[in-house]
Amino acid sequence: MPAHALRPLWGLLLLLACQPPAPTVDTPPNIVLIFADDLGYGDLSCYGNPVIHTPHLDRMAQxxxxxxxxxxxxxxxxxxxxxxxxxxxxxxxxxxxxxPESMQGLPETEITLANLLQDQGYATMAIGKWHLGHATDALKPTGRGFDRFYGLMYSNDMIRPWVNTDSLLMLYENEVPVREVGYEQANLTRAYTRQALDFIAENRNGPFFMYLPYAMPHLPVSAPEDAMQAAGGHRYRAVIQDIDAGVGAILHQLDSLELDDNTLVVFTSDNGPWHNLPDRMLQRGNERWHTGSTGPLRGAKATTYEGGYRVPAILRWPGQLPADRREGLMTSMDLFATLAHQAGALLPTDRPLDGRDMWSFLLGEGPARDTLFYVNHRRLEAVRIGNWKLRLDREEGPQLFHLDEDPGEMYNRYEREGETAAALRAAMEAFSAETDASIPVELFGEEGQ
Known part of the structure; x- marks a missing residue:
């Protein structure tokens, strides 16, 4: 029975009823999930960047x-x-x-993808930026399904003068801080890549799950001297090309160890570029142009425009996934169910899941996702259903965009498409009732919460 979308408003009974189809192959694949930080939709040459050269990610896309x-x-x-x-x-x-001083984190009741794969016998490792809690060992990666961890517990800018803290920026191995990173970050990407190569070699008999959330291009950006020279002295370009070289090294390692045909590699980003960065970040050499490109999209990190939410995403698995392009909607939440399914893991049934298994969509045989809610902290600011997106803006009021005809969100059709706007508003209100997200309904010109 094919898996269907678990729409956010569907109840637990439907969740229990929906069973995933059988995995694609008998042998569970190795999974490499690469998650860049603040990399924009237009930062890769395969997504149209005219000056940044990313041949290895381009190869993945091809x-x-x-x-x-x-x-x-x-x-x-x-x-x-x-x-x-x-x-x-x-x-x-x-x-x-x-x-750095946060005492909370991802609640211990949450089940991570690493938990599911670890239970399936996968060797698991997280390499890079965690940022999901560090106050106790239970909140650290090794408490959340990862056998091993190497990296930072939070963002690379979370030291003085950029953040008001007395905490040091430390590199961790498993639960233990082993050395101070501080401002010396030029070799951080390559250190992560070396750890990744070692982990793959050590676990070549598989299966393994490697989560590689690179710390950059989140500010402050820096790269080794040879990368800077190759990029003509342009710092941001050097950082992206250094990440691309890391991806190339990983692909080469998989090929040389004859793991290519049984490894699913995913590359994406956590959000769009930090164009709207605060003045506090403009210290110790940071410049506003040390951030990336949203390509044709409007907005940036920390906004609910497409430039904040829509990012590059490439999935490669020779012999299993076609070389193709998909234009329909898919989300990062869908990777949870999609990857778990390919590993033969059962999804939790005691909680609503917002992601769905999108394997048939990736193969070109099934539908795209149709709904996405855009929540800024606890405030529900937008919803997309199909190609229509309703967004509430503090300055411009209600906005309605058709993302297929207007991906740059330039033309507000709210006044002309009242029936469509009403349907999207009803979806927002239903999601708000389910999750207790607040809606700035006063922006509709009414009294509200």
Missing amino acids: EGVRLTSFCVAASVCTPSRAALLTGRYPIRHLPGNLG
Whole structure:
């Protein structure tokens, strides 16, 4: 029985009734999930960037599925990661960003993708930026389904002078801080890549799940001298090309170990670029142009325009996924069910899941996702159903865009499409009733919450 979309408003009974189809292959695949930080829709050459050269990601796109309407579930770091690893909107568990002094994290009752795969016998490792809680060992990666961890517990800017904290930026191995990173971050991407290559080699007999959330291009960006020279001295370009080189090294490792045909590799980003960065970030050499491109999209990180939510996404699995492009909607939450299904894992049935198994869509045989709610912390600001998107803006009021005809969200058709706007508003109100998300209904010109 094919898996169907678990729409956010469907009840638990339907969730229990929907069973996934059998996995595609008998041997569970290795899974590599690469999650860049603040990388924009227009930052890769295969997504139209004219100056940044990303030949290895371009190769992934040529040999796999490139998605043109892939969205995250939040446009800032922590909630986006929480949604990715649980398949659930972050308003259900962790809607806001964490900092160095944060005592909370992803609730221990949440089930992560790593938990599911670990239970299936996968070797699991997280390498890079965690940002889902660190106050106790139970909140750290090794408490959330990962056998091993190497990286930072939160963003690479969370030290003085950018953040008001006395905490040090430390590199962790498993639960233990092993050295201070501080401002010396130029080799961080390559350190993560080396760990990734070692993990693949050590677990070549598989199956393994490697989650690789690179810390950049989140500010502050820096890269090794040879990468800077190759990029003509342009810092942001150097950082993206260094990440691309890391992806190339991973693909080469998989090929050399004859793991290519049984490894599913995913590359995407946690949200769009930080164009609207605060003045506090403009210290120690940071510049506004050290951020990326949204391509044709409007908005940026921390907004509910497409430039904050829509990011590059490429999936490659030779012999299993076609070399093709998909234009329909898919989200980071859908990766939870999609990857779990390919690993032969059963999804949790004791909670609503907002992601759905999209394998048939990736194959070109099934429908795209049809609905996405855009929640900013606890405030529900927008909904997309099909190609229509209703958004509430503090300055411009209600906005209605047709994303197929107007992906740049330039032409507000709210006044002309009243019936469509009413249907989308009803969906927002229903989701608000289910999740307790607030809707700024005063922006409709009414009294409201």
